[in-house]
Amino acid sequence: MSQHDQRPLTVACPQCQKKVVWSEKNPYRPFCSERCKLIDLGAWADESHRIAGEPALDETNIDEWLARAERGDER
Template structure:
């Protein structure tokens, strides 16, 4: 007798458990397509963004008058 462990992860949008299985949950790591689209919308309206490490006074051309 073997028991199969079903791996679940926390949905990044709503924090509900989401099954980590391609056949049972194609929206993974999200729990549903709705949560997946909410996350996509947050990236589109720039609510989610990756911080820029470039200093604000950086001049890529080197032509600043410091």
């Protein structure tokens, strides 16, 4: 079966769930439009979207933490 015989891959837009053809002709893939892409980007920017994991290390207190570790203080 050649590539031309296959149906194009469709995916759901991560923002609005509209079916989108995954193609180089769609500059916004996997999104359906620039609007959905920007809405998603905004959600990441305001931290509505997050990747689960440990909180990031706040380096402003690193000297204090190192001093505590050297003293054996686990506060």
